[in-house]
Amino acid sequence: xxxxxxxxxxxxxxxxxxxxxxxAVAEALARFKALTGAGFTAAVRRGAGTSELIRDFDPAAExxxxxxxxxxx
Amino acid sequence: MxxxxxxxxxxxxxxxxxxxxxxxxxxxxxHYRERSRGRAAxxxxxxxxxxxxxxxxxxxxxxxxxxxxxxxxxxxxxxxxQTPQMNVDELDERGARTVTWCFGPEGKLPIGDVMLAQKxxxxxxxxxxxxxxxxxxxxxxxxxxx
Numbered sequence: 479x480x481x482x483x484x485x486x487x488x489x490x491x492x493x494x495x496x497x498x499x500x501x502a503v504a505e506a507l508a509r510f511k512a513l514t515g516a517g518f519t520a521a522v523r524r525g526a527g528t529s530e531l532i533r534d535f536d537p538a539a540e541x542x543x544x545x546x547x548x549x550x551x
Numbered sequence: 552m553x554x555x556x557x558x559x560x561x562x563x564x565x566x567x568x569x570x571x572x573x574x575x576x577x578x579x580x581x582h583y584r585e586r587s588r589g590r591a592a593x594x595x596x597x598x599x600x601x602x603x604x605x606x607x608x609x610x611x612x613x614x615x616x617x618x619x620x621x622x623x624x625x626x627x628x629x630x631x632x633q634t635p636q637m638n639v640d641e642l643d644e645r646g647a648r649t650v651t652w653c654f655g656p657e658g659k660l661p662i663g664d665v666m667l668a669q670k671x672x673x674x675x676x677x678x679x680x681x682x683x684x685x686x687x688x689x690x691x692x693x694x695x696x697x
Contacts, residue, residue, distance in 0.1 A: 485656065485664040488588070489595025517657075521671045527605020531675045543603070545660075545668040550685035551636050551653035 480537070482506060484513065485545045497537050510535040510542070517547040589661075596663030603667055620670050622677035629673050631666050637687045639669055654684035 482493040493509060495502035514520055514533070521529045522539040529543075536542070601609055608618035617632040619642070630640040630648070639652040654672075655665040672680035 483599065485596075485660055485668065487592060487659050487661075489592040489661055489664065490599060519668075519671070521675065523603060527603070527608055529603065529671050529675060531671070543599075543667070543671070545664065545671075546656040546658050548654050548668070548672055548680055548683050549657050550683050551655050 480539060481541045482509060483541065483543045485543065503537050507535045513544045518544040520544050592661045593663060596661035600663040600667045620673050622673050623675055624677040631669050633662055633666065635662060648689045651687035651689050652681065652684040653687060654680055
């Protein structure tokens with residue numbers, strides 16, 4: 479199962495989907511587009527401690543984390 | 552000026568006292584519920600952070616409560632501390648703090664989420680992260696590190 483993790487005030491909200499299920503992938507793609515369109519950054523975990531920013535939906539990514547736009551604190 | 556004293560039956564006072572107690576109890580209960588929710592969020596965010604750290608970063612974090620990352624553009628080292636503000640230290644080659652940076656995702660997020668977003672940003676898009684960050688005086692805080 480692939481996982482989309484959206485950071486929020488509760489820690490995060492997780493959405494799991496089966497990459498072999500076309501309907502679930504379409505739903506995950508729509509979520510990806512909605513979040514990145516709203517300014518969220520998407521990053522996938524590649525290996526131990528390494529990650530990569532993505533701008534296009536990757537249905538093969540096991541874990542994608544989303545966080546809101548960065549700003550100065 | 553003349554004031555009229557109104558005498559109320561005793562049950563009115565008792566009812567008011569009862570309602571006041573009820574209100575206080577509800578406020579105290581809500582306060583503890585909110586604290587519990589906040590604590591659960593912190594734990595969840597820290598668990599996620601630990602999953603995304605490299606073994607070396609995780610070891611640093613477990614011992615010191617902070618970890619270091621390398622900026623993808625400059626190759627500089629940064630220390631990300633578990634404090635809510637001004638928690639990113641730029642380090643020189645000796646590991647001394649030269650600049651303190653403050654940035655994070657918009658919204659109210661638990662500190663573990665903020666630290667993870669900072670790590671991902673510095674390791675993958677350092678220039679964009681520092682472009683929005685506020686630069687602080689490295690000598691302003693008096694924290695000591697092992």
